[in-house]
Amino acid sequence: MTEKASSKPIRDLPQQEAPQEDVPKAVSRRNFIKGVITSGVAVSSASYLFRASPLLHGQQSAAGVGERLLTLNVNGQQRRVDAMKQETLASTLRYKLGLTGTKLGCDRAECGSCTVLIDDIPYYACSVLTHTVRGRKVVTIEGLAKADGSLHPVQQGVIDEQGFQCAFCMPGFIMATVGYLKTNPSPTRQELAQGISGNLCRCQDYDKILTAMMRGAENLREAKLG
Numbered sequence: 764m765t766e767k768a769s770s771k772p773i774r775d776l777p778q779q780e781a782p783q784e785d786v787p788k789a790v791s792r793r794n795f796i797k798g799v800i801t802s803g804v805a806v807s808s809a810s811y812l813f814r815a816s817p818l819l820h821g822q823q824s825a826a827g828v829g830e831r832l833l834t835l836n837v838n839g840q841q842r843r844v845d846a847m848k849q850e851t852l853a854s855t856l857r858y859k860l861g862l863t864g865t866k867l868g869c870d871r872a873e874c875g876s877c878t879v880l881i882d883d884i885p886y887y888a889c890s891v892l893t894h895t896v897r898g899r900k901v902v903t904i905e906g907l908a909k910a911d912g913s914l915h916p917v918q919q920g921v922i923d924e925q926g927f928q929c930a931f932c933m934p935g936f937i938m939a940t941v942g943y944l945k946t947n948p949s950p951t952r953q954e955l956a957q958g959i960s961g962n963l964c965r966c967q968d969y970d971k972i973l974t975a976m977m978r979g980a981e982n983l984r985e986a987k988l989g
């Protein structure tokens with residue numbers, strides 16, 4: 764059931780008008796977007812945690828609990844979790860660990876909004892079983908920024924270019940780009956478009972997204988030069 768992020772042709776659809784801003788004046792659009800980029804969430808994760816299916820809360824017999832318990836390496840931390848054998852990594856991250864920056868769009872390996880890195884390779888978390896990532900390193904959007912709050916260069920690229928509309932797809936695009944840049948740090952625009960073409964944007968904001976991701980690649984190269 765493991766599904767690696769695929770390479771589908773990027774959509775070449777007309778760009779839409781940006782929606783009217785309705786952010787209160789006291790909160791600048793730039794600061795609002797920065798908050799979303801850092802955590803991938805615009806709302807508290809608590810509602811998601813408590814909305815989880817009863818099945819995910821492990822309302823099952825005590826028998827088998829031992830088999831369900833496992834330790835995951837997520838964002839550099841060892842996280843103990845109770846996961847069913849058929850549970851997907853996306854569900855575990857969101858509903859057990861509160862990492863709601865990993866979005867669920869299609870939940871069937873088509874949109875890329877759930878993209879995370881597993882051992883530095885982008886995967887659709889909705890199509891990876893949690894128990895298959897034992898002993899592997901999982902990185903989500905919450906794991907990109909440094910402890911001091913400074914953004915990853917690709918996240919900074921989004922700030923620099925204001926690259927998304929609703930930004931639901933943003934965590935997935937950022938994770939896909941970070942993963943792709945590990946294999947090709949200096950891509951052409953066309954190469955990067957192909958490299959992250961397994962991610963879709965419902966706002967069809969592809970041109971701006973690519974510009975932001977290219978800026979992120981540039982930021983990353985500069986950061987490595989010191």
Ligand code: FES
Nearest residue numbers: 868869870875889
């Ligand atoms: S939610 Fe995983 S690919 Fe769409």
Ligand code: FES
Nearest residue numbers: 928930964965966
């Ligand atoms: S910016 Fe809205 S889904 Fe991509």
